[in-house]
Amino acid sequence: MxxxxxxxxxxxxxxxxxxxxxxxxxNLISWNGREPKYDLRDWSPEHEKMGKGVTLTRExxxxxxxxxxxxxxx
Amino acid sequence: MxxxxxxxxxxxxxxxxxxxxxxxxxNLISWNGREPKYDLRDWSPEHEKMGKGVTLTRExxxxxxxxxxxxxxx
Numbered sequence: 001m002x003x004x005x006x007x008x009x010x011x012x013x014x015x016x017x018x019x020x021x022x023x024x025x026x027n028l029i030s031w032n033g034r035e036p037k038y039d040l041r042d043w044s045p046e047h048e049k050m051g052k053g054v055t056l057t058r059e060x061x062x063x064x065x066x067x068x069x070x071x072x073x074x
Numbered sequence: 075m076x077x078x079x080x081x082x083x084x085x086x087x088x089x090x091x092x093x094x095x096x097x098x099x100x101n102l103i104s105w106n107g108r109e110p111k112y113d114l115r116d117w118s119p120e121h122e123k124m125g126k127g128v129t130l131t132r133e134x135x136x137x138x139x140x141x142x143x144x145x146x147x148x
Contacts, residue, residue: 012141012145013137013138013140013141014137015130015134015137015138015141016131016133016134016137024128024130024134026138026141040114040128040138041128042128051128052126052127052128053126053127053128054098054114054115054116054125054126054127054128056089056098057090058147059090060089060090060098061142061145061147062147062148063087063088063089063090064087064089064100064114064138064142065139065142065143065145065147066087067086067087067089067100068135068138068139068142069139069143071086071135071139073132073135073136073139074136
């Protein structure tokens with residue numbers, strides 16, 4: 001991971017926080033100077049370390065919103 | 075990855091499909107026989123290979139739904 005450059009363009013939302021302060025976050029991130037993508041992953045406090053995650057396009061996020069809207073999560 | 079056992083309990087939704095047939099999917103998956111978790115990742119056709127992804131609890135998914143509801147994705 002050491003050679004990957006990233007820039008968090010927008011912190012959109014925090015989904016949870018672990019007792020050690022890691023957070024599961026939805027952000028808009030530019031990887032290696034490329035066009036920013038939506039990104040869902042775990043981050044250590046202050047964003048020094050990252051866990052595995054997925055990047056998502058705007059279209060995928062729209063589809064995800066639709067899927068979630070139809071789920072019974074209560 | 076070879077030693078990880080998983081069972082897809084429910085295929086909830088497909089967010090996209092690449093030209094090679096890989097799909098970004100939201101599933102409910104039991105890893106190594108444990109309690110199933112929601113899981114967002116890329117899969118090859120027929121689920122033989124998986125890409126990196128995130129697992130999510132029901133609470134995280136609810137929070138994600140809330141975050142997405144407030145986003146302007148159009």
